[in-house]
Amino acid sequence: xxxxxxxxxxxxxxxxxxxxxxxxxxxxxxxxxxxxxxxxxxxxxxxxxxxxxxxxxxxxxxxxxxxxxxxxxxxxxxxxxxxxxxxxxxxxxxxxxxxxxxxxxxxxxxxxxxxxxxxxxxxxxxxxxxxxxxxxxxxxxxxxxxxxxxxxxxxxxxxxxxxxxxxxxxxxxxxxxxxxxxxxxxxxxxxxxxxxxx
Numbered sequence: 001x002x003x004x005x006x007x008x009x010x011x012x013x014x015x016x017x018x019x020x021x022x023x024x025x026x027x028x029x030x031x032x033x034x035x036x037x038x039x040x041x042x043x044x045x046x047x048x049x050x051x052x053x054x055x056x057x058x059x060x061x062x063x064x065x066x067x068x069x070x071x072x073x074x075x076x077x078x079x080x081x082x083x084x085x086x087x088x089x090x091x092x093x094x095x096x097x098x099x100x101x102x103x104x105x106x107x108x109x110x111x112x113x114x115x116x117x118x119x120x121x122x123x124x125x126x127x128x129x130x131x132x133x134x135x136x137x138x139x140x141x142x143x144x145x146x147x148x149x150x151x152x153x154x155x156x157x158x159x160x161x162x163x164x165x166x167x168x169x170x171x172x173x174x175x176x177x178x179x180x181x182x183x184x185x186x187x188x189x190x191x192x193x194x195x196x197x198x
Contacts, residue, residue, distance in 0.1 A: 004184060007117065007193035011181075013173040015166060015188040028165035036161035040154060043139060048147050055147060056154045073155065080156040081163060084130040085111045091126040092116075092185075112187030120174040123183045123190070127171050131164040 015022045044051055059069045088111035096116045118126075138157030145153050170190055174183065177192050184191045 004115075004117065004193075006196060007182065007184075008196050009191045010194045011173075011177065011192035013170060013190040017189075021169070025166045025169055028168060029162045032162035032165055033158065037158050040139075040142070040158055040161075044142055044150065044154065047143050048150070051147060051150075056151055059151050059155070073152075076152060077156050077159050080134065080160050084134060084160055084163065087130040087133055088126055091129050095122055095126070113185050114187070116184070117193060118183045118185060120177065120179075120181065120183060123174050123185065124171050126185075127167040127174075131161060131167060134160045 012018075013021060015025060041053055041056060044056060059073050060066070061069050061072070064072075092111065092113040096113055096118070135157060138153055138160070141153045142150060142157070173190060173192070180194070182193045182195075184193055
């Protein structure tokens, strides 16, 4: 295992202290709602020919008051977002033996591998894993779930895709670094590291 004291920090993606980067991540999430919302709707329109968008966002359940439906939706979305971070943490565990560490600071939920130095490839795989896995599962379920229950899959799948804005920024952050650069993921800060000269 590499130790952090052998490295110096050369760059950082910092959602904790850099308000500009945090705002950009939320703008990407907002754009994600529109982009992935359109793509998911287009897909469901092929599967269920006579569907309209209102049907996909209607959370009304017969016999349950409106506030009950809202609470169920919040629980549903919270579960999916926790699953998102659990997938991040699981990838850290499978690739580096890092015990899952999930945190929450402000409006940012994150999983981290604070004790490890990661390759760019590892970080990209980790960043994209929740978006890929949950999106694929969501799309498959939308193919089989009756239209009446589609909002309970459509909305959390869309929220997860949009919530991946910070993950997409992490991929871009890694992609613009030199090939020999390593990384340390503190959850809401990713450090780009360069080995110190002996």
